[in-house]
Amino acid sequence: MTQFLEESKKISREISTLSGEVKNKVLNEMADALMDHCDFIVSCNAKDMSEGKLNNLSDALLDRLYLDGDRVKGMADAIREIATLKEPVGRTLDGWVTENGLNIQKVSIPIGVIGIIYESRPNVTSDTAALCFKSGNVCVLKGGKEAEHSNNAIANVLRHVLAKNKLPEQAIALLPDSSREGVANLIKQDKYVDLIVPRGGAALIKYVSENATVPVVKHDKGLxxxxxxxxxxxxxxxxxxxxxxxxxxxxxxxxxxxxxxxxxxxxxxxxxxxxxxxxxxxxxxxxxxxxxxxxxxxxxxxxxxxxxxxxxxxxxxxxxxxxxxxxxxxxxxxxxxxxxxxxxxxxxxxxxxxxxxxxxxxxxxxxxxxAFGLGAEVGISTNKLHSRGPMGINDLTTFKYKIYGQGQIR
Amino acid sequence: MTQFLEESKKISREISTLSGEVKNKVLNEMADALMDHCDFIVSCNAKDMSEGKLNNLSDALLDRLYLDGDRVKGMADAIREIATLKEPVGRTLDGWVTENGLNIQKVSIPIGVIGIIYESRPNVTSDTAALCFKSGNVCVLKGGKEAEHSNNAIANVLRHVLAKNKLPEQAIALLPDSSREGVANLIKQDKYVDLIVPRGGAALIKYVSENATVPVVKHDKGLxxxxxxxxxxxxxxxxxxxxxxxxxxxxxxxxxxxxxxxxxxxxxxxxxxxxxxxxxxxxxxxxxxxxxxxxxxxxxxxxxxxxxxxxxxxxxxxxxxxxxxxxxxxxxxxxxxxxxxxxxxxxxxxxxxxxxxxxxxxxxxxxxxxAFGLGAEVGISTNKLHSRGPMGINDLTTFKYKIYGQGQIR
Incomplete structure (x- = not known):
């Protein structure tokens, strides 16, 4: 796993510098590919559905899990919408010249490697993969066991488009070890992972918050x-x-x-x-x-x-x-x-x-x-820092200061 | 400790809504009070210095610990400078009206209760207390054992000014239990503490990062x-x-x-x-x-x-x-x-x-x-999220969305 995440980190440098033009082209191809492989995705989902019924999942859970042509089209449309969002990377957030002539620019950059832990809905796989890619991040996705076949199918379709464009497939990855130990390991890899976003029940949020050494943006309850x-x-x-x-x-x-x-x-x-x-x-x-x-x-x-x-x-x-x-x-x-x-x-x-x-x-x-007009969202953050409330694509960026001098010393 | 921090949280609501005018008046009085009690502070520092010599602190550490009239004046001047900084609370960071007429304003607010863990230099006590107060936060300070008498003296002078202005003294607090267990307890109180800022050696930073459930803004090494x-x-x-x-x-x-x-x-x-x-x-x-x-x-x-x-x-x-x-x-x-x-x-x-x-x-x-022109700083953040690089007073704020409607429903 460490080796895998080290590779993710390395890839994140390449992905972070892609132009908006390239990213949007790839995203639209991803949407096309989801439509082209709609039958394949629906048939993989059928496996999850029948296993879910065997495992007595509730009707509400089964409904969240279910995919058909319409729902796959919804996923493709969501990716096309993400492609139309304003480029989140390279925005000048602030800028000034100091007294001694340093030109300081605060510029938005991708966060790096983002681990996303979620449940049920397979569309979260394509939505978050597309949001992370558009914002120049590498994602490591850990979906629910109940949606494993669907998530694998969706991720593979998206990864195939990356490969076709000579981009590293691992930019969109499923966590290789999806066991409880795998998650425990992921949330402690602060050397390679820059952010963990847990979306799910109270127990998951609590576990991640208490055990992660990687920074966490929680999607906790709304009371x-x-x-x-x-x-x-x-x-x-x-x-x-x-x-x-x-x-x-x-x-x-x-x-x-x-x-x-x-x-x-x-x-x-x-x-x-x-x-x-x-x-x-x-x-x-x-x-x-x-x-x-x-x-x-x-x-x-x-x-x-x-x-x-x-x-x-x-x-x-x-x-x-x-x-x-x-x-x-x-x-x-x-x-x-x-x-x-x-x-x-x-x-x-x-x-x-x-x-x-x-x-x-x-x-x-x-x-x-x-409803806020931010476009597709990662979720609703209940963090107080970094991202608060609806977490839009700009919240998948952080910043650096670029400082242009002409030989200044102190 | 829990009761103490619960009280800190309660107080933070009162401090968060103070006007800039009141805060600046109190800050200038704090600077005056440091000068008025300069001899007292220096005499308390002398106790730390003689204990430090007995404990064979290095010359470099003793120099960092040492206070005299000039250094106390430096602390007072720093507080006066903080009073002149632009009001960090209530800035409109973004604002728009949605299609259905909701007026959304993203407004800067204090973070709440901030725990700061640091070593040696007693001026950090007055600097960070003043920065937290100016930004509407309650601070819980945990200085080094070697500076205990100095830190107590400085904090008491500042707290006395709060009391004189009928403000809760606990808005500037020293951690009641300054043992290792006290710190271990503090960094897990995410119900009452909103941010931990550790400034110090690698061991401290590592310990806090690995054990805190409260969000951490690290001030780690610079390589x-x-x-x-x-x-x-x-x-x-x-x-x-x-x-x-x-x-x-x-x-x-x-x-x-x-x-x-x-x-x-x-x-x-x-x-x-x-x-x-x-x-x-x-x-x-x-x-x-x-x-x-x-x-x-x-x-x-x-x-x-x-x-x-x-x-x-x-x-x-x-x-x-x-x-x-x-x-x-x-x-x-x-x-x-x-x-x-x-x-x-x-x-x-x-x-x-x-x-x-x-x-x-x-x-x-x-x-x-x-050097960046941000004024007094909390330190240099090596976090990638929330605050990165020089951590100025605006980094001691977060935000909320204020949404004004006229009866809108979905």
Missing amino acids: CHIYIDKDANHKKAIQIAINAKVQRPGVCNAMETLLVHKEVAAYILPPLYEAFIAAGTELKGCEVTREYIEIDCATHEDYDTEYLANILNIKVVKNVEEAILHIGKYGSGHSEAIISENYSIVNKFLNEVDAACVYANASTRFTDGG | CHIYIDKDANHKKAIQIAINAKVQRPGVCNAMETLLVHKEVAAYILPPLYEAFIAAGTELKGCEVTREYIEIDCATHEDYDTEYLANILNIKVVKNVEEAILHIGKYGSGHSEAIISENYSIVNKFLNEVDAACVYANASTRFTDGG
Whole structure:
């Protein structure tokens, strides 16, 4: 494995200097190749599907795993879209001339070798491989065991295009040892690997965070709140609350707990109750909430749970300070929203809540690379440093200082 | 300790929202207070000095530890300079309106709670405390045992100013348990600590990198090279090489190995030899180098050593590619320079060498916050992510997205 990663590191120097023109040409050929080998990919996926059924994977997991012609076309289209993104390498981020005439330029460069650990969805293989290639990085992919045949097929199609273009195939690699030991080894190879991106369940994130010596950009849970202030527009408040919980409950930017100012609880809880019940939401609430609407009791554990399901906690709070404290205690720093027309309260909330994305009068569901207008995303980072929130292609770059002198010494 | 850090986290919310005006007023009062308590600080330092002598600290270490009126004034002046820096919090880093009318602003914010682990120099206590305060962060400082009395005295003077301004004293804290176990505990408290900055010897950096679950910005070694190309201006080349090695050999941006293109070796090695011998430099060289000048043999271990002393390896290389490969093998990603008037070679070097700072025709000694014009620095980061190279005050901030809507849902 060490030898393999040493080679990855070496290759990363070659890939890092490819021109945007070459990279985009190769990406479009990759999209073509996925379409040309669609039947092959679907037939490999069928093996994963039948093994998955034998292993009693849930219907939800099987749906995420499944590929057909349409889904392969979706993967190809995503690569074509990545090819159209603005070149992320070589951007001048800052520049100045010092008093003694040094011309300093802060320029974006690829990160180097990126290890990505993920589960289920085979499209992550092509999406992340394309994003890493476009940003001049070498990727080492570790997909889930359940998608092994699909991931191998997709990676091989992409690698074949690299070879045809006389580029090193290992620029897009699957981790050679995909066992638990393989992952344990990968995340400690800080000499050769520059970044690990774990996408998956809490146990995986925790394991990687605690054991990696390579820097990690986590894609951890989203335990998101919406606070309905005393000065909220009730119609907006109800629409946003319903949207944030119900439109797609299984995603990280869905709301888990609704906080309501005590002065409006009597007016807004009954219509909220009706709307949520109509949407099939299971409601739990604090003691004060339960004075207004008949729902189950919410416990400390409930406030601490990312349901990923159509279940919601409701809590009545005294004021914005109590809302901020509750979010500080239970929030995961992902996405938090306030509904209020009072912009001194809004700004207090946006300033004091510590999260990647803080919203005024909009649904938390917008935390997403596409919705942000960043294009394809690696995921939603819950790191506080390097990348925070939707992780777009620019977050797959770092920088160096290029300094042009004329013989300066100190 | 957990309770202490939980309190630090809580305080960080209050400190993060202080206005620039308040912070600068407090910083100037801190500078005044250091001057007012100069005698007290110097007398506490005297205890460290006499204990240091009893413990047989080296003269170099004792010099770094020593404080007198002038050095305390230097600390006060540094704080006044930090007060004049542009406000690092609340900068709009990016901003746009999405198609559906969401106004997205990427805004700089404090990181939160920062643990800084360092050695010897007591001025690091006041510098880093002031930089963290100015950037709205709470700091937890862990200085060296040898400077304990000095660090306590300085921190207490600064904390007293916080209290006088009705701010929580714990915003500037010394780690309550300064034992090895205390450090081990600190670097795993990712729930309360947002960043660890270790500044010190290789063993400390390695220990922290391998054991921390909190993100780390390392200040690791500088193993820097200068490559004299075939098309170098010889006068510039000799001046820069001498400056990079001799002017201050004990620092991380000094040169350790000089690479020379084979076609100019015969002309440039003899005058380089004379200049270095005149400057008292101990020289080691590869076999080819030793055909031109009479010096000791350089081994693999020599190329891999950060001397921090007036010792230099010289190696003759075939071309810029071999220079880049040598740097890729032995460099620490800190500062690397090429001397050449051929800008297609220069650009190849600047693009392909992976280091925080890559120089054309200037000394590596300029890698420094002050020389870069960034003002006071936390140190020189050898991280590749978040902060790279001179770590100025803006690197003590991260960001959040503030999103203003008018009721948008998905």
